[in-house]
Amino acid sequence: MDLFIGFRRIDSVKFPVLVLGGYGNFGGKISESLAITQGISVTVAGRSKQKSELFADQLRQRTGGKIDSVVLDINKKDFKDKIARTGVKLVIHSSGPFQGQNYDVAQACIESGIHYIDLADGRSFVNGFDRLDAKAKENNVLAVTGASSVPGLSSAVIDEYFSAFQELNEIHYGIAPGNRADRGEATVKAILSYTGRQFKRWQNSQWEDTYGWQEIHRYKFPDPVGRRWLASCDIPDLELFPGHYPSLKTVRFYAGLELGSLHLGLWLLSWLSRFRFVDNWSRYSKLVTRMSCWFQGLGTDIGAMYIQLKGIDLNGQPKILRWNLIAEDGHGPQIPTIPSIILAKKIAAGSLQEKGAKACVGLFSLMDFTEETRMWNIWQQVDEY
Ligand SMILES: NC(=O)c1ccc[n+]([C@@H]2O[C@H](COP(=O)([O-])OP(=O)(O)OC[C@H]3O[C@@H](n4cnc5c(N)ncnc54)[C@H](OP(=O)(O)O)[C@@H]3O)[C@@H](O)[C@H]2O)c1
Missing domain, CATH: 3.40.50.720 (NAD(P)-binding Rossmann-like Domain)
Structure with missing residues (x-):
């Protein structure tokens, strides 16, 4: 009716x-x-x-x-x-x-x-x-x-493995989309809004300053992804998680662009903003989105995410747990x-x-997420040390 x-x-x-x-x-x-x-x-x-x-x-x-x-x-x-x-x-x-x-x-x-x-x-x-x-x-x-992805999926992953730790001390995580993935202007604008800008991050139990799209480094994802560039990003979790998981001493989040030229290009832009030559890159989001699309035929359609949890296990021993998520066939977005x-x-x-x-946070489980990914070529791998 x-x-x-x-x-x-x-x-x-x-x-x-x-x-x-x-x-x-x-x-x-x-x-x-x-x-x-x-x-x-x-x-x-x-x-x-x-x-x-x-x-x-x-x-x-x-x-x-x-x-x-x-x-x-x-x-x-x-x-x-x-x-x-x-x-x-x-x-x-x-x-x-x-x-x-x-x-x-x-x-x-x-x-x-x-x-x-x-x-x-x-x-x-x-x-x-x-x-x-x-x-x-x-x-x-x-x-x-x-x-x-944040804080919805990130907190579901942490909650899933939280009980394997007597004390969870550090979370390092990052997202690396494949270059062939479509990009929306709003997402590009969001990233540009903090590129080169200062923000606070919980490090060794105190707030320290860091800068958007700096601290560049490479992270090795499982095959077929391999090494991807990552850079520091400002997200809600950086403020939310230290209060939500009180034993945390450090929370760091990164994201990266698959093509080294684009990743390093954005890193160079971040310095211009850090030294105040440019106030806020987000006003150029239309141009940046259009330019990044020129390169969309390069790279892969494989996206990845990792979350590394570090702390003390139930036997009082140091423990590292690394969760990786790989999305193939253009299913990352x-x-x-x-x-x-x-x-x-x-x-x-x-x-x-x-x-x-x-x-x-706490509204769905990693199992719910895994169920929902069954129709896509998205898989997870967990390594423990
Ligand atoms: N939390 C996370 O982990 C996470 C992860 C990925 C993305 N995101 C966020 O998700 C958001 C969407 O990203 P996207 O890549 O899908 O962006 P997008 O492709 O640019 O889509 C934005 C949509 O909003 C519409 N829109 C823009 N201004 C509007 C207005 N004033 N009133 C009504 N509709 C309006 C646009 O259409 P019109 O312009 O035609 O109105 C467009 O359909 C971004 O803010 C991004 O930061 C969050």
Whole structure:
């Protein structure tokens, strides 16, 4: 049975989810995964009528699902009113960058009684999100920030192996996408926003200063990835984890570009920003995204992530556990979308009853993630020393 609510028709049987940025790089993948999920209907949203309708049409043809589209601009005054009138029960917000973004979207959803999930990787955005907790509880909704690779997947991996340690002291981790992967401007803008900029990191039980896209080094992933360049990045986990895992003395996070020329090129740009020749590279995100696409035919379609945990094992001996995630056949860009998909499915099925506003920590397990990756060529390897 269909109902007419507000200005759109929604299917009363299926759980209606709206994906903001729903035809973007990651949002598009989220829309597609949810469109093939039984019991969920999808509305694709963004600022462009043409792009949202075209994407919804293509998705309808590919999946046979009931896909709607709607024009929404998160910066417009009528956003709250429009989102309330869609009649959806969950919004997944992928319209980054989240660095410098306020909580208007989350607040609009909470006040309209709509569950909310975002892919935020902005440090202050994620760490200040719990100020929405009381309102979310009052309105009986769940609002989750950072439901993506960090801190969603990173915390699920740590939680999985946490019990193998009497004391977990250090976490070093990094993400290295394959160069052939599509890139969205919002992600490029997010990285450029801290390239060469100073930020704090928990090192030997105190806060030390470091700089975005510096400390370059190589990390050896399992075959077929091999050695990849990595550089220091500013993410929510750097502030979130020392409080969440109190025995931690050091938390370091890195990301890298597969092509040495691009990785080192960005490193050179970081020095210009560190020495204040350039204030903030993010204003050049369109140009940088376009230029990086010129090289997209080079390198591989294999992405990787690692998390190294170091501490004392249950017998009182030093222990290192290294978790590696390898994504082949161009499936790497699915990884940042999976946490939001897992949560959306849980909320739709009624199996996640928690209410309030919180960072994506402890809401899904590594087993949930592994289940969700079965349809992709994504595999994990764990080495212990
Ligand atoms: N936490 C993590 O681990 C993690 C990992 C990866 C990515 N991310 C984050 O995920 C976000 C999405 O990345 P992406 O690569 O998918 O970006 P993208 O391809 O640029 O997609 C952004 C989408 O948002 C839409 N949009 C932009 N401004 C909007 C506005 N004012 N109102 C409504 N829609 C708007 C865009 O369409 P229009 O411009 O046509 O409106 C586009 O569809 C980024 O912020 C990135 O930092 C987080």
